Amino acid sequence: MTGEALPVLEVENLSVSYRDGHNGAQRVVDGVSFRILPGEVVALVGESGSGKTTTAQAVIGLLAENGRLDGGAIRLAGTDISGWSQKRLDAIRGARISLIPQDPGSSLNPVKTIGAQVEEILTIHRRGDRVANRARVIELLGRVGLSDPALRATQYPHELSGGMKQRVLIAIAIALQPALIIADEPTSALDVTVQRRILDLIDELRREYGTAVLLVTHDLGVAADRADRLVVLQGGRIQEQGPTAEVLAAPRSPYTRQLLADAPSLAKAEFRGPRPQAGADDAIVVEALVQDFASGGRRGEPFRAVDGVSFAVRRGTTHALVGESGSGKTTTVRAVVGFQKPSSGRILINGTDPATLKGEALRRFRRTIQLVYQNPFGSLDPRQTIFEIIEEPLLNFDRLPKAERAAKVQDMLDRVGLPRAVLTRRPRALSGGQRQRVAIARALVLDPQVLVLDEAVSALDVTVQAQILALLDELQKELGLTYLFISHDLAVVRQISDTVSVLHNGRQVDSGTVEDVFLRPGSAYTRELLDAIPGSARSPGGKVPVPA
Incomplete structure (x- = not known):
């Protein structure tokens, strides 16, 4: 040494x-x-x-x-x-x-101001008097890039975004160098x-x-x-x-x-080739979708969460909706699956507008389009066995004989690559990847034509994520499924999707084939998203070294 x-x-x-x-x-x-x-x-x-x-x-x-x-x-x-x-x-x-x-x-105390929480580390280690410490707090909040640090010091955690809160935690971490x-x-x-x-x-x-x-x-x-x-x-x-x-x-x-x-972000930038499409018709059509919500603002003006979004998804292909928190992805999805009626615009699923359906017709429609949620830990009932979880949609829609239901459940389990021994277990006994396979099996048991995947792999480790993506690809080829894939991870989108819409503040800023959008982005926001993909914008280990 x-x-x-x-x-x-x-x-x-x-x-x-x-x-x-x-x-x-x-x-x-x-x-x-x-x-x-x-x-x-x-x-x-x-x-x-x-x-x-x-x-x-x-x-x-x-x-x-x-x-x-x-x-x-x-x-x-x-x-x-x-x-x-x-x-x-x-x-x-x-x-x-x-x-x-x-x-x-x-990680931040919800009942203490930001300034008080940063000052605490200085007080614990007896660094300076109260006046000096408060000046140091403002200096630190400015140093980590928070706008108007004097104001931020008086605010509470719930008033800050996730990125702003993380900057506060960094300010606390560097306070004493x-x-x-x-x-x-x-x-x-x-x-x-x-x-x-x-x-x-x-x-x-x-x-x-x-x-x-x-x-x-x-x-x-x-x-x-x-x-x-x-x-x-x-x-x-x-x-x-x-x-x-x-x-x-x-x-x-x-x-x-x-x-x-x-690791999708380290993979060579390859795009899916064209997929065979029977009849090449559209399974999903979204036309000029607008979604307003009541607001507590001045004069009761509504908040526009989605503003004029349009896209179409060919049958048997995958369309991705990408964008950051607040971009309008989730609101768009809720309208597509019929959970809410659009303020204006039109949505067609296999030629049917869910906004025109009521009662039993709407209930029957929902079996044709199923949703797989982000978190496999929170989307499964911990009190049910795996068999009961997959069987439940069949009880809600089709009163099949018990033997037929059991055969259907077992078939779905086989399709998602899980051993039948898990049928008697409860979700807590399964890994994250196994739970997400159960969630996919539950969604597929009604033989839907469209699957909406809401950040369905973001909570999974990279190797498990790769297994689930491969499974989705295999099921799509085998069953002719159409996917609407919601994600903030462009590296995953590049790997699994055929077409993509980029949303920003409720508006669609880019749309087209994944290859076109990734190689020739039309908006500054899309270029920023692409530049931020970890592992692709820089050479390995290519950060600036510390001077000797």
Whole structure:
């Protein structure tokens, strides 16, 4: 190590287990070793259950109550802090090592102002008097790019957007200019353009202060853009680690190779070819859709959520609606599936306008178009068995004999690639990917012609996401299904869709084949979305290095 800077963090042979009341202790981190130099970004990457978050929690001394450090060393600037008490760790948290948590929505106190929450870290570590601290709060909020920082300091979390809340958490993390920042999935809950701005901010602050960053992420595209070195975890063990460019160019581990192959943002930009279309007719037609909602604003003027959106989806193809939060995607979908009547415009599903239907006719219409929701954890009834979940639509629509229903349920389970042994289990016993397969089976059991997929893969790990996308492609070819695919992830859209509409503030700013829109975007907003796809806008490891 002659001539090399002392590592800010050195983790050596770290092992962590969780106590389980029924099964004793379960080892979740096993022999993990890595180090981070001043100004360096090291990314811990892997899927759910890989041990990356537990490793980060162990470093900052915030393991869950049932967590136990079984062995190894955690050296901060050469000092082993692994055996320190919580009281002793409190003295360095925020001052020498800080955390940017994953969820900006739940990480701030809803009953305290933004200014009070930023000031708290200064007060805890006795930095300056009240007047000086309040001035420092305004300075920090401005430093992280919040407009009118004096106003933001007086506001409460519910008055800020997700991206603004994340900037507040970053202000708290950098307040005392720590040597190490742990960023635990700091942008996973944010839209792609907001994600890029937040990551740019962290990178800028890293360069300015020389702070080291431990970046915890499941997104290999983000890691490719931002990290100097990668540490790939699976099942609590390191599969490989090394300079980002080297790992991406020549991964040694089969697991890393699979992760890279499954990451849409790192895939070669290929587009789906034309699909055979029986009769080439349109399964979905949306014409000049307008959706207004009552507003509490001046003079009771309505809020226009969707303004003149038009598109058509050929039978047996996939059309994507993309855009950020507030773009009008979800409102458009609710009108398409008949949950709400448009303020004006027209929607046709297989030639039928759902707005003209009532009672039994509307109920029958809904079996032809089914919805698969974003969250496989929240969309399944935890009290029902998997058999009951898939069977339920048949009970609502078709009173088939019991044996026929059972055969139909089993057939659907086979189609989505699940073993029949899961039929007697409840959702909590299944993985996220298995639950989403159940949700797809439930949607397909009524033999619909159109499937609306509302962020249906965004909550899944990259390899599971790849499996679900392959399943959807296979089912479309086999059953002639038409998909309306809602997503904020353009890398996934590029992979699965034939045509696309880009929505921004309720208006359609681009529409056409995926290839045309991606290669020749017509709007500045679409170009910004495309530029923000992680892993594609920059060369691997291509961030600006810290000066020596």
